[in-house]
Amino acid sequence: IVVIYALLATGYHYFVPVLLPWCLDIMPYFLLMMLSGNLLKKMDFFGDDQEIIQKKATGEGFVIQPIAKRAIIVFLFFVFIVSGLLNGSCNLSLSDAGKSITLMCMAAISSSVLLMVIMNLLEKKAKKLCACLAGLGKHTLTILCYHYFILVMTMIVLGFLDNFLMPWLTQQDDRILQMFFATEKLVAI
Secondary structure (H helix, E strand, O other), X not given: OHHHHHHHHHHHHHHOOOOOHHHOOOHHHHHHHHHHHHXXXXXXXXXXXXXXXXXXXXXXXXXXXXXXXXXXXXXXXXHHHHHHHHHOOOEHHHOEOOOOHHHHHHHHHHHHHHHXXXXXXXXXHOHHHHHHHHHHHHOHHHHHHHHHHHHHHHHHHHHHHHHHOOOOOOHHHHHHHHHHHHHHHHHHO
């Protein structure tokens, strides 16, 4: 059913120029990413190597040997680099998958798995940093609400510093600030 739905959504994406509300045309690809995450969970991909060897010995579920897991991680790194370079930028909130939906899915899944591997290693090696990140994670809604305000205030301060304290800034920096404030005025209108 998922494959049929994904094929229909792919056809819709390429042949119908209308965006569905809430990006419903991109939903099958999100479903594909969720299914890949579910498969990783069933394989215990992020489990400890000793636990994996023990589960393999008892015949408990489908597990991957630690050496094969490392090979998969290296393969996913190359998939991420190649598919990202070939596909270019994408913006799923606007139903823009880049040059290819397949490459977008490959880049998204491989980058997600690589990020989970990095965070899993970080969790084992740097517990204090993980505690700080967990604290940030508990306040993501607050950060979401205030980040734009803080960004604008920082740009205003940088604009003030640019005009009075830092005359050595280049003209390109001035143009970037002018573009930022011009977009702020357009948003306010």
